[in-house]
Amino acid sequence: MPPALAYCFAKQNQHTPALAVNGLKAENLTEEFRKVNVLMKVPALKDGSFTLAESIAILLYLVQKFKTPDHWYPADLQKRARVDEYLSWHFMERNCLPLHKQNVLLPLITGQPLPPEKLELATEELNVALKEFEEKFLQDKPFIAGSEVSLADLVALVELMQPVCAGYALFEERPALAAWRSRVEEAVGKELFLEAHQDIMNVKNLTADQFAPELLESFKQHLLKQN
Incomplete structure (x- = not known):
């Protein structure tokens, strides 16, 4: 699922814990990124010491943590x-x-x-x-x-x-x-x-x-x- 999904939702709700990487420069293939997502795929989320992968899981996490407007979920x-x-x-x-x-x-x-x-x-x-x-x-x-x-x-x-x-x-x-x-x-x-x-x-x-x-x-x- 495209990184634009988590990015768009996080920004729309004024929350930005999603980890930003440059895919063209292969920043998601670095050892630093592996610490966030062992699968080395985007999008990924790092919120303090908590890390999460997969767009749907990230969206549902953002909804529940930040209590976004009810219509989203x-x-x-x-x-x-x-x-x-x-x-x-x-x-x-x-x-x-x-x-x-x-x-x-x-x-x-x-x-x-x-x-x-x-x-x-x-x-x-x-x-x-x-x-x-x-x-x-x-x-x-x-x-x-x-x-x-x-x-x-x-x-x-x-x-x-x-x-x-x-x-x-x-x-x-x-x-x-x-x-x-x-x-x-x-x-x-x-x-x-x-x-x-x-x-x-x-x-x-x-x-x-x-x-x-x-x-x-x-x-x-x-x-x-x-x-």
Whole structure:
């Protein structure tokens, strides 16, 4: 799950215990970072002597420690269940991240274009997931849990920004989804949302020499195993 998620939520609620690292410089691959997250992945959180990994766990920790406004993770049992339902289903590993990796990172790192059939398959799978999202989770509601924005909406939109940044115009022919996106961005703050996604929005303009060598090799081995 993207670091933008924890960053965006923490800043929106004026809390910043999330550990900031520069992924392009492979700061998450250092021994110092290993002390925070032995898996050496971002995002990670360090709050005093307490450390935590994984975006959803970080979000729930921030909600409960800092008593953020109720709408983010409602006390109402059924509204909270709607949030949990989406968080149990979410897009990322199955749909959004594969398209981003294949269409952006693989060509960047290997220097080889993505075979059209692989891009087509990843796009088809994302289209199916988007249909499920609209019909099951969003329906005709302003937000996933009802009339107010929640963690579920923030997680969903941040995940969908992965294929958007890979060049997939998924909102263009989906007016209900586009209207939902506008509501979520407005609730979070458009400037903050853009700030959180600044790096990923520019990823298509990067060249391989802008990555730390150890990060480049790590990405390459991981992507080649999957493809």
